[in-house]
Amino acid sequence: MQKKPFPTPATPAGSAPDLPAGLPGAVLALAADGGISDAELVRRTLAGQQDPFAALVARYQRRAFWIAFHVVGRAEDARDVTQESFVRLFRSLASYDFARSFYTWFYRIVTNLAIDCLRRIRSARAGSLDDLLPGLEQQREGDHALPLERAEQQRLVWAVLGELDPKFRAVLVLRDIQGLSCREIAPILRVTHATARWRLHRGRQMFRERWERRAGRAGDGGDG
Numbered sequence: 001m002q003k004k005p006f007p008t009p010a011t012p013a014g015s016a017p018d019l020p021a022g023l024p025g026a027v028l029a030l031a032a033d034g035g036i037s038d039a040e041l042v043r044r045t046l047a048g049q050q051d052p053f054a055a056l057v058a059r060y061q062r063r064a065f066w067i068a069f070h071v072v073g074r075a076e077d078a079r080d081v082t083q084e085s086f087v088r089l090f091r092s093l094a095s096y097d098f099a100r101s102f103y104t105w106f107y108r109i110v111t112n113l114a115i116d117c118l119r120r121i122r123s124a125r126a127g128s129l130d131d132l133l134p135g136l137e138q139q140r141e142g143d144h145a146l147p148l149e150r151a152e153q154q155r156l157v158w159a160v161l162g163e164l165d166p167k168f169r170a171v172l173v174l175r176d177i178q179g180l181s182c183r184e185i186a187p188i189l190r191v192t193h194a195t196a197r198w199r200l201h202r203g204r205q206m207f208r209e210r211w212e213r214r215a216g217r218a219g220d221g222g223d224g
Helices: 025-032 038-046 051-072 075-095 102-125 134-142 148-163 166-177 182-189 193-219
Strands: none
Touching: 025 051, 038 051, 038 075, 038 102, 051 075, 051 102, 051 166, 075 102, 102 166, 102 182, 148 166, 148 193, 166 182, 166 193, 182 193
């Protein structure tokens, strides 16, 4: 397994939205049936059935949340992005190309909405990094067993990720946190494979530079 270029940021336990209470057994069965493809669920939805779309939500809800969370850095915003992603998905189903991967198509929707959300946060918060990290702060407050050194490292990870341009942050999240390949990332971000590889290389480079600079300042006794 390829070694990740930076520590994976922690995610607050219990923050991902749970499946709806009392989900019908038929929906659970559809979601769990590996013999029924995502494309088939789309076909059934377009044919007017309701359960297949609920099954798609059940399959992808948690993964959509974590992608959004790792881009925007806040659980509340990630929930909003996840909800909007499924609204956009439903409205766009008629344009789905059945020759293409469903998850790649859907991840593009999630990633683009998350990037837009991150840009709005930066604009509204005037670039305050601390405002991007309440999810991590909540975890640190709720988990007294977390070593102080690890908590500080996680704070630095979020801070450095928050400094990166969204296009670089997105490819780092998809590759080094979500584990997608550059060939999978390229269509999600609507770039060429070469561009995805370059953004990954450049994003890792910028992360390392900022990480070392911040870690160095912390070692000298502070960020100032």
